[in-house]
Amino acid sequence: MVRSIPADRVRIMRCAVLGVLLSFSGFAADPTITFHKHIAPVLLEHCAPCHRPGQSGPFSLLTYEDARKRAGQIAAVTRRRYMPPWLPESGRVKFAGERRLTDLQIGQIGKWAAAGAPEGQASDSPRIPAFTSDWQLGPPDLIVEASKAFQSPADGADLYWNFVMTPAVSSTRYVKAIEIRPGNVSVLHHANLLMDRERSARRLEKVAGEGFAGMDLVVASNTFDPDSHFLFWKPGGAAVVEPDGMAWRLDPNNDLILNVHVQPSGKPELVKPSIGLYFTD
Ligand code: HEC
Incomplete structure (x- = not known):
């Protein structure tokens, strides 16, 4: 005979499974890490070259709102090192213009996302570089x-x-x-x-x-x-x-x-x- 499991037990089991998944996939929340102070500089340097209007990335990552909406996804793709795209194996050779996040940066993004993506003080934010849709070096000869x-x-x-x-x-x-x-x-x-x-x-x-x-x-x-x-x-x-x-x-x-x-x-x-x-x- 199949023994039925009471609904609240099922709920508890689901929570336990989810908890295990989270502890494998994520970082512990750290509410002192804020978008403006810690996350924006990383996104502007390493993501915005593609994730801004007119470039190859499928959405923009320039503002807090852009990043908040996708905080979990950003944490997941950076942790897997799927983004930013960079195929060379790490270690022996240091490439000019290397596009690889440090473990510290990946950890900060994960802890920030886990804490619910706190915004922090706008005054801490780096200036958004003046991305131009015109010639980047000024008018060519x-x-x-x-x-x-x-x-x-x-x-x-x-x-x-x-x-x-x-x-x-x-x-x-x-x-x-x-x-x-x-x-x-x-x-x-x-x-x-x-x-x-x-x-x-x-x-x-x-x-x-x-x-x-x-x-x-x-x-x-x-x-x-x-x-x-x-x-x-x-x-x-x-x-x-x-x-x-x-x-x-x-x-x-x-x-x-x-x-x-x-x-x-x-x-x-x-x-x-x-x-x-x-x-x-
Ligand atoms: C060299 C260009 C480039 C850079 C740099 C880059 N991306 Fe992307 N990104 C793309 C493209 C193109 C796609 C869509 C195709 C794909 O998913 O592979 C994408 C897709 C994504 C997705 C959606 C993935 C999915 O599974 O649907 C996320 C999230 C993302 N990028 C975040 C980031 C973050 C965060 C950074 C910086 C840490 C970053 N990207 C840097 C080009 C880039």
């Missing part, structure tokens, strides 16, 4: 834009598209910084920029200026060009400024090839990238 947008299909497998752009310079210039504006963050996984001094890749275009498909791009000059720099865009990345003395050379009639990895988003999207170039002597 030269802007090149793809002449034709690429239409990403609604669905299907990932694909690669190459845009050919020829910066209009009449003499050799030295590029100290670039900003790649991918044109549509919702479908772009990443983009790499290659130099094609022989203008060979453009022969693959069926119609001049429309670009061409393909992942493995081989350019005729076959060196690691431009001048051994690896130029790319990835979500949340800042504009790239080269160290002093390490500008790269741009000659008249050089082609820049922007090789983009497109992930269809469920609806057709247009991708029309542009690149801002900053010169030095």
Whole structure:
């Protein structure tokens, strides 16, 4: 015979199970940890590059209200180190621009969420950096834009598209910084920029200026060009400024090839990238 369990016993058992789950998944509440003092600096530095309007993150994490609504979720994804996205194993090598939270930061987020996400004093808050939707380094010396947008299909497998752009310079210039504006963050996984001094890749275009498909791009000059720099865009990345003395050379009639990895988003999207170039002597 099956013995029935009284309802209040069931409730107590449920609470016990939940309690065990919480003690495994969470941190002990610490109400002295507040959003403005401890959490905002972490979110602004490590999350806002993607979690703000116009970037790849699915929602903003700029304000207390943004963070309060998702405190539990933020605690869970940081504890699992799912966010911020950073794949290299920790330890042996320290990378420039490393995107990894410290154990202390993860613990603070967890204890803050467990305490019900206290706000604290707004006067403790760091200033929200002036994120601009314009060129991050100010007006570029030269802007090149793809002449034709690429239409990403609604669905299907990932694909690669190459845009050919020829910066209009009449003499050799030295590029100290670039900003790649991918044109549509919702479908772009990443983009790499290659130099094609022989203008060979453009022969693959069926119609001049429309670009061409393909992942493995081989350019005729076959060196690691431009001048051994690896130029790319990835979500949340800042504009790239080269160290002093390490500008790269741009000659008249050089082609820049922007090789983009497109992930269809469920609806057709247009991708029309542009690149801002900053010169030095
Ligand atoms: C490099 C860009 C980038 C950075 C930096 C980043 N995120 Fe995200 N985040 C994303 C993208 C893209 C998604 C949506 C896709 C996904 O869930 O993987 C996402 C999803 C999330 C989600 C939803 C996860 C889910 O399971 O649905 C949370 C919560 C989140 N991010 C929190 C954070 C927090 C907190 C930080 C900083 C500590 C952070 N993210 C940093 C790009 C970023």
